[in-house]
Amino acid sequence: MKLRLNLHRLFRRPAVTGPYRIYVSATPTGVRLDVEHYLIAMIQTIADNADLMDLLVEIEDDRRTAKAHRHDGWEPDELLVERLTAALGYELPVHGRELTALADRLRAADWAVNSTAIPTQLRESEAAA
Numbered sequence: 001m002k003l004r005l006n007l008h009r010l011f012r013r014p015a016v017t018g019p020y021r022i023y024v025s026a027t028p029t030g031v032r033l034d035v036e037h038y039l040i041a042m043i044q045t046i047a048d049n050a051d052l053m054d055l056l057v058e059i060e061d062d063r064r065t066a067k068a069h070r071h072d073g074w075e076p077d078e079l080l081v082e083r084l085t086a087a088l089g090y091e092l093p094v095h096g097r098e099l100t101a102l103a104d105r106l107r108a109a110d111w112a113v114n115s116t117a118i119p120t121q122l123r124e125s126e127a128a129a
Helices: 002-011 036-048 050-064 076-088 096-114 119-128
Strands: 023-027 030-034
Touching: 023 096, 030 096, 036 050, 036 076, 050 076
Parallel strands: none
Antiparallel strands: 023 030
C-alpha cells in the first residue's frame, strides 16, 4: 500500500501544495483524498504538546477501561475527543489557486465517474427506446 502511494506521488502533482499537501486519486466510483501530510502535522502537534498528549492518553485509558465504567450509554471519551479536536482543529485550509486546482481535479473525477454510462444503464435505456 505504501509503495503504491509513493509511486502515485512520484508521477502526480498534489492538487493542493500548502499548507498541507492533498493528493487526489481517481477511483472507479469517485476519488480518494490523500491527507497524510495533515495527519502527520496533527500527530506531531499532539506529540509536541504535553497537554494534548495527556488528553490523548486520557482518551486511550477511558476506552481501555470503558467496560468497567458502565456509563449508562454515555460515552465520556466523546467529550475528551471533542476537546482534542477543538484544540487541533479538524478543517484543512485551502485558499486561492489551491482551491481552484482542487476543484479542477474533483470536477475531472466527477466527469469521469458520472458521464460514463454503466452497461446495465445502456441496456435499460435501449430497451425503453
